[in-house]
Amino acid sequence: MNTRIFKITTLAVAAMMLAGCGASAEASSDEPADLTGGTAADALRLGYFANVTHAPALVGVHEGILADELEGTELTTQIFNAGPAAIEALSAGAIDATYIGPNPSINSYIQSAGESVRIVAGVTSGGAQLVVRDGIDSPDDLAGTTLATPQLGNTQDVALRSWLADEGYETDTTGGGDVHITPTENAQTLTLFQEGDLDGAWLPEPWASRLILEGGAHVLVDEADLWEDGAFPTTVLLVNADFLAEHPETVAELVAANDEAITWIEANAEDASAAINAQLEVDAGKPLADDVLARALENVTFSVNPHAETFETLVANGLEAGTQKDGSIEGLFDLRLLNTLLSDSDRETVSAAGLGEDGS
Missing domain, CATH: 3.40.190.10 (Periplasmic binding protein-like II)
Structure with missing residues (x-):
């Protein structure tokens, strides 16, 4: 292996170790968060990636959907290249929520014995x-x-x-x-x-x-x-567990904004491509070529369903890959706010597959 690749790999190992060094409690709380109390947050610090698989975040920022839903809460955003770096920021208290892939979400949850994070909605499948x-x-x-x-x-x-x-x-x-x-x-x-x-x-x-x-x-x-x-999850919406317990109203607004952004993309196919590319230019420095963006969008599906039924397989894959510790992911999902939103608009609710709360 050449020296350049060795240095890249060594840095990646160090980054993963940092991302996994959050608090490791002996056991997670058996009681779900009380979503009827709490206060609206003064600020929400949100992470996402400059990827097409995070298009609802890109559209939510560019079209003002996030800012509108979070009225009264100051929104700030931070861009990441991949999940472990976002988890490191979430664990360090630098952000409150993030768009992220499922495996780093699993890692954080297991490392903290269920204390650190909750998946509150799906975002993207495929891609x-x-x-x-x-x-x-x-x-x-x-x-x-x-x-x-x-x-x-x-x-x-x-x-x-x-x-x-x-x-x-x-x-x-x-x-x-x-x-x-x-x-x-x-x-x-x-x-x-x-x-x-x-x-x-x-x-x-x-x-x-x-x-x-x-x-x-x-x-x-x-x-x-x-x-x-x-159908496999590529991106989910992950929230700091303490932030969810303290500010369920704000998380509900974030979940609603994610849903609205997905709906907007589906209803505005041509405008969506322009909005995604405009925000990519802001976040990544330049837009995508039209043929690249078109091919990328053909390979993804946006949905608030996080496909919780796949997560036990994802755990098994992480263990096989040697990139995560063994542990339970029961309690990783809290889909109650999402399902309330879906029920209120006469849409089918989604399941936590026995891995958390879904209001059923």
Whole structure:
């Protein structure tokens, strides 16, 4: 392994260790948060990524949906590259809530013995692929290759490691094994792939589409093919558990804004692309090419359903990948505010799959 990749991997290991060093209580509280009391928060600090898989956040900011729903609460935002970094900020008290992938959410919950966070809504399903260079046409061609993921322990990193294990490959969290995995910031992944220093990457949108359309990659694995009916969570809305207990009214407004942003995207397909790209230009420095954005949006579905029924499998995948500790995720979900919103508008409620509160 070259020195550059070793340094990237070492930094990723350190970042994951920091992200997992939150309080580790002996047992989680058996009592769900009382959502009838509390006060409205003066401020809400919200994290999200400059990814198409976080489009409801991008649209919510650009169209003023978040600010309107949170009227009276000051909204500030922070942009992250991947989940473990967002979890580190959430654990450190730098943010109150974040759009994030499921595996870092699981990690935080298990590390804290259920004290740290709650998933309050779904956001996105789909939109993650393993894309590779010419000459790699089957899993058998991957031996000795170097593949990237956004960050050690993030949702795509776990998916890649678990899939490789199922294909008979050994990997480790320091970049060794039969296939070398080097967690790398997404923009750098594109550059390294274009320069021939990476053989491929398991990435969320729009980065999978960018490697294909700007780097000449092709799809080896679409993660949707690995799940029943192609439904798997890519992004959820995660809230600090104490913030939820203290400010349920504000969290309810955040959940409503997420729902409204998803509804707006569905009702305004052409305008949504422009809004997403405009906010990406603000957050990432430049917009996406039209063909990249169009391909990326074809691969994602936006929904407030977090697909809680998949999370036990995600836990098993994280254990297989060696990126998380064993532990219970019972109580990870609190979907009561979401289901109240859905019921009040005569829509079907969603299930916590026995992994928390859903009002049933």
